[in-house]
Amino acid sequence: VSLCTGAFxxxxxxxxDGLKATTHWAHTDVLAERYPRVQVDPDVLYVDNxxxxxxxxxxxxxxxxxxxxRSDHGTATANTAARRLVVSPHRDxxxxxxxxxxxxxxxxxxxxxLFGWASKRLDQPLTVExxxxxxxxxxxxxxxxxxxxxxxxxxxWLHAQRIRRAxxxxxxxxxxxxxxxxxxxxGTATTLRRHFHRTVGVPPDTYRRTFRPxxxxx
Numbered sequence: 001v002s003l004c005t006g007a008f009x010x011x012x013x014x015x016x017d018g019l020k021a022t023t024h025w026a027h028t029d030v031l032a033e034r035y036p037r038v039q040v041d042p043d044v045l046y047v048d049n050x051x052x053x054x055x056x057x058x059x060x061x062x063x064x065x066x067x068x069x070r071s072d073h074g075t076a077t078a079n080t081a082a083r084r085l086v087v088s089p090h091r092d093x094x095x096x097x098x099x100x101x102x103x104x105x106x107x108x109x110x111x112x113x114l115f116g117w118a119s120k121r122l123d124q125p126l127t128v129e130x131x132x133x134x135x136x137x138x139x140x141x142x143x144x145x146x147x148x149x150x151x152x153x154x155x156x157w158l159h160a161q162r163i164r165r166a167x168x169x170x171x172x173x174x175x176x177x178x179x180x181x182x183x184x185x186x187g188t189a190t191t192l193r194r195h196f197h198r199t200v201g202v203p204p205d206t207y208r209r210t211f212r213p214x215x216x217x218x
Contacts (some may be wrong), residue, residue: 001068003061007054021054022047043201110135110171111149118158122165122185128154162186163199170208177204 001011007023008031010016017037022028029041041047046055046064051057055064070078082151114135118126131154134137146154165184169175181192196204 001053003055003065005055005063007031008027008034009036010039010052010054015052016054019049019052020047021049021052022056023054024057068212090196110137111145119161122158122162123183125157126185131158158185159195159199163196166192166196167200167207180204 001157002021004024004025005027007021007028010029011021011034016035018039021031021043022041023043027043028040031038032040032042043062044056046053046067048064048067053064053068064079066082066087069081114131117134118131128139128142132142135142137145138177142154146152150157152160156175164186166180166186169180169183175181177189178193181187181189184192186192186195193203196207198213200207
């Protein structure tokens with residue numbers, strides 16, 4: 001079992017050759033370059049290969065530890081340990097380490113007010129033209145500013161914000177996936193499920209269970 005950058009030790013020993021493995025997202029490129037025989041997955045929380053297990057960062061190390069407790073001693077024991085640690089009782093190993101969501105820029109920047117305006121209207125079918133009109137600039141100039149501030153396009157930023165909104169609603173409400181799709185601007189549950197799974201790595205229902213008590217022993 002390796003936690004965080006402990007994967008480098010296992011890789012150096014040849015224990016990860018031909019296996020899928022992960023480590024902290026900031027070091028996955030180095031791990032893949034240094035040990036080309038390792039199938040490095042930069043997006044997951046942890047990987048269970050049976051006899052060899054690897055995790056991402058420190059929080060993911062807790063997830064892997066709870067996974068081991070759950071596998072060896074059952075869900076109830078894992079839940080008790082999670083409560084002691086004040087952490088979620090279960091996060092699926094395939095869940096994304098994080099979702100990149102550009103944050104508002106410094107106060108006074110031309111986009112700061114626009115970020116707030118758009119974030120309050122994610123349930124509406126916003127377009128690049130809508131954003132440019134609100135910011136009182138051309139679509140081309142808006143695109144250049146977005147690239148400079150967030151590293152993404154306006155539509156990519158909107159998409160990231162919609163996914164974040166869906167995550168928040170899944171975590172904090174009992175709204176149905178259909179309701180969340182509408183509230184986050186994804187339109188339909190089918191569209192939300194497709195984009196959520198592609199971005200986060202797990203379906204909305206699985207993500208929601210991460211933030212709900214896991215009942216019964218598996």
